[in-house]
Amino acid sequence: MTVQRFSALRSIELGRHGWNALAKYQNISMVTDLICERHRIPRKHRQNAGKQAEQIRYCLRQAKEYRDASLAVTVATKPVLQYYSIMSLALAEILLKQDGNSSLDRAREQHRHHGLNFVQRSSSLEIELQKAAAALYAIPSRNKENQPFGTFELWHRSAREAPLGGKYVEHRALNHVTGFHLLLQSNDEPLSPLPKSGISFLECCRCIPAMSSFLGDHGIPFGFIRTTVQGEFRDALKRHQITIVIHPTESNLLSKFYGSIAFRPSDYECLEVREYDSGCALTITYGENFRIVVELPNAITIDTKETWFYPEKKPLNEFGYYYTALFILGNYARYYPDRWLQDVERSTPIGLAAEELAAAADDRVPHLILSEFSGTYYALER
DSSP: OOOOEEEEEOOSOHHHHHHHHHGGGGOHHHHHHHHHHHHTOOGGGHHHHHHHHHHHHHHHHHHHHHHHHHHTSOTTTHHHHHHHHHHHHHHHHHHHHSOGGGSHHHHHHHOOSOSEEEEEOOSSOOOSHHHHHHTEEEEEOBOTTSOBOSHHHHHHHHOOOOOEEEEEEEEOSSOEEEEEEEEEOOOSOOOOOOOTTOEEHHHHHHTOGGGHHHHHHTTOOOSOEEEEEEEEEETTTTEEEEEEEEOSOOHHHHHHHHHTOEEOGGGGGGEEEEEOSSOEEEEEEEETTOOOOEEOOOEEEOBSSOEEEOSSOOSOOHHHHHHHHHHHHHHHHHHOHHHHHHHHHHTOHHHHHHHHHHHHHHHHHHHHHHHHHHSEEEEEOO
């Protein structure tokens, strides 16, 4: 994800804002310019970029129509429509970030598949959420050469971690400037491969911050470290600081988090850890012309108050977990209607989890794609 800035949203109608903002990227001429600029395409090849922009328009339009259709139905069929909506958004992201070899017509030659396979690993209708969610799996597809392929694989190739943002204070000689800004840019490196054994719906939910309260109500711990992040610049000292205050959490998660932090030996003195009775704080300090090299686990900034860190490196970013979770639910609804409708009609925990995920996806997913197109990461003002 190439993000130059962060933006705080005050509107509570997040989904509506996201889809409205995405509409402008159906403008073929504007998106052609965007593609040419991002990929440094010379003017003589602008026509090829125009083809990519036209295909982006088709994907965004179809994604919006699938999403609108999902608003008119119940959870009995909603996951299917939401999955096709997010897959269309994934295609739009592929077309924006990759070259002509990933255009729709080229991709159909070698990647004519969803890229994931659905597996239901329980023959009985489970009532307990943890067992039911752990029995639903997405496994990466492989071709005859045993290589991953399909739409999901294409998306995963250019998927990146989200950058780190937070509240920022500039201490100048005559005034103080505050705001919400980009603090650390993510590495432009591919995410680790999805395990060959696949990923369960339970793991997807545990890696989506919006599902944390729902999981807690069912006695399932979420897989995050909750933090408050703040940046500071003091003009007199020409010094930057980023402080990550870690809220109380399980000791095993904290150990994994510390074990996932990497930095150059020469930067050792630039990092400080302060422990408190109820948590701890990690401070990174560097000069105005000196950029510290530090690797942190994936972070997700939902709002301007809190940032959620995975305790260790993950194979998916937030969009990827929504993508995979909706693939699982969509396939469960399509291929096991007898079991799925029982979940819906009985309001079983897995049925309720689907409703919770659907509501969260409506708010978050369009903004995650909007961030890729606009170069602005959006968070809710709190």
